[in-house]
Amino acid sequence: MNSAELIKDLKNRKFKPVYLLHGEESFYIDQISDYIEEKVLSDAEKGFNQTIFYGKDSDLMSILNAAKRYPMMSDYQVVLVKEAQDLKWGKDSDDDKKSADPLLSYFENPLPSTILVFCYRNGKFDKRKKTYKAIEKKGLVFESASIHENKVPGWIEGFVRDKGYSIQIQASALMAEYLGNDLSKVANELEKLMLNVKAGQEINVNDIQNKIGIS
Template sequence: MNDIRTIVSNIKQGNLKPIYFLMGDEPYYIDKISDFIEENVLEESEKGFNQQVMYGRDVSVEDIVGAAKRYPMMAEKQVLIVKEAQDLSRTIEKLVSYAENPQPTTILVINYKYKKLDKRKKLHKAVAKTGLIYESKTLYENQVSDWIRRVLGGKKYHIEPKAAQMLVEFLGTDLSKIANELSKLMLILPKETIINDQHIEENIGISKDYNNFELRKAVGEKNTTKANRIINYFAENPKNNPLVMTISLLNSFFTQLLLFHGLQDKSKNMVAKSLGVSPYFVDEYFLAARNYPMRKVAQNIAILRDADVKSKGVGANLSNKDILKELLFKILH
């Protein structure tokens, strides 16, 4: 986030680089930086002649260099944006000679999603010297809730930990998807709203009672009735509650619980830091650790691996509902 603020601040101040090479596995910030340059560097009256968008699948590196070497018309700068430049990954090193001596009146923006330049090769070194390289890394799951809070806080909204966790478990770590859902909420709800699980259920369609977050909590509490009610709901709504996701999240939970048992320092802050969870959820791990000694935790991880194999049709011909019920019984007993 600090890198983004610095880049945007420099652009606003007119401190522009001749090349912006935006790369990495998380496309959200690549798009954000690229869109900001597209919308703000040139005046509207200048864009017609001096702003061009190319797509990697439609052009060659030679086409890009040719366009970048042109002079602007009736403006100090021209902006050239290459989207989906990862389609040029096999030939991208041909950009070296231009990167070593870029046109000072051109702002070249390369959107290189889901890939990275090899730091050992000439292009990376040349761009790092004359321009700017930004690597957008995928956030870990435990970092996304904090990201949601920061985004909402910047817009004068707040969110309860459970509501943030529901979004993460339903949407994963795709920041673009999450940002779209947050935009919907901010259109509907007034500023200063504290977004809770009810808001999520009513406006995004994630059940506040029947989700993997509540299943994990019920399993940790050994609340057999609640856990069975949730998996029955999952079995009736498999599209919104894929078995592979449920197994993965339960496996993450028991893996965290195994780590919890191994901690010498079990202070609340250390547990939160070591497990990568919000301090808000730490008490659930203390309760779960009492319900599942280390031996049982290890057994449950093996049980989950077996269920994962069965879900792929190996060794048993069971329905997802039967796999879920068998899995839950073995975990709880």
């Protein structure tokens, strides 16, 4: 399943109780987590039913306790764990039962009314871990892989087209050569560029050179 298919399921209210979003390319992880944070619950529901954790400031038991709560005046609650790569996940591959069992127990029988999302950026989660296998069985694992540099120009063309613009082939090639295959960085530069280009206008090499400073 790619990011577009996953977001389509979310739009159609087809939710999984646990999501693990991981991989070397953070762009799609952020895109999916942003959609969940902004769109799954209404503004009125978010006050009581949306909790956001950050890995370096959180522990698994606090996250699990939040996940075990029932929603208030809503069908679902969202528990979003950003920067999940900074969490202390425990050594479940080494049978450290004290740290792993509560986590595994929840993943094996997750609360259907909770949408628990782990955003594990800038790297792959260890597929050998029992936690990975449990999430894969009961929830959904999405791997956001880096794209090859030779595909970046085409990605740029698709990105600006979705925003209502077009871009010259030479311009997209220039951006790809200068920025590489970090899609978050590329998207950020494109967003800034489109603020300075008239809607619907074709982006050319001069725009890249003058507005981004690439030569």
